[in-house]
Amino acid sequence: MTVVFWFAYGMLGIGALLALVRLGTGPSLLDRVVATDTLLVIIAAGLAVHAGLQRDPTVVPVLVVVSLLAFVGSVSVARYIGGMLVASTGDGQDVGLPEAAEEKAARAAEGDR
């Protein structure tokens, strides 16, 4: 049983740690939103694993709250980003976003060939 404990909490912890890495280094706000969403899901999963392994039903209401919070948070931040201003005069490729710049370079290289 101790082995099961170590495996479950170890995998959950490493997953949460990697989500935190993405939350810190994510180049855009949307990467951070996705990372936060995943982190909250991993927290809910960890609470449920604790409840299941210890037969301890006191944390089950917390689970409902955490899953509600994940949904409301990600949706509201997505709406907020959707309303942010982009000043663009072309096909949106001149606003300085790295993905758009990469795409422009790739399209130009394809045109040269």
Next chain:
Amino acid sequence: MSAVEGIGDVVAVVLLLLGAFLCLTAGLGLVRFPDVLTRMHAGTKPQVLGVLAIMVGAAIRLQGWSATWMLLLVAAFQMLTAPVSAHMISRVAYRRRHVRRDRLLVDELHTGGEVRDSVYRGDEPADAPPEQPAEALLQSRREDRADGRTAQPPS
């Protein structure tokens, strides 16, 4: 307290370990994938299958109807809300150019070739921002004028 007795507990523990493994894969995918959409693909693995597996495992282990119903509520809520939030995040990612459009195999949101489009003016429609905001604004103004709904500005 936390001993494993019988076949049901073995099934429950296996389900809990499966869910924890899916959380690990989500973290790995979040770090290693290159794009918002691919990171979402990795990050939503534990949101549905992982959470369902963990909820079933915990419900088997907990053995009480109140806890079971609450876990069922969490699972149903996750399955209802995961598509909604994924849809909103991916749509905003596409519109704000966090996606390499030339790498997409199917690009159904793209509306046409090189168009000239300018800035949001502050009175764009209150729902989703349109793909070409200036054109949509002009179109809505034309429709308003055709209906005669807007009062003529004092000149």
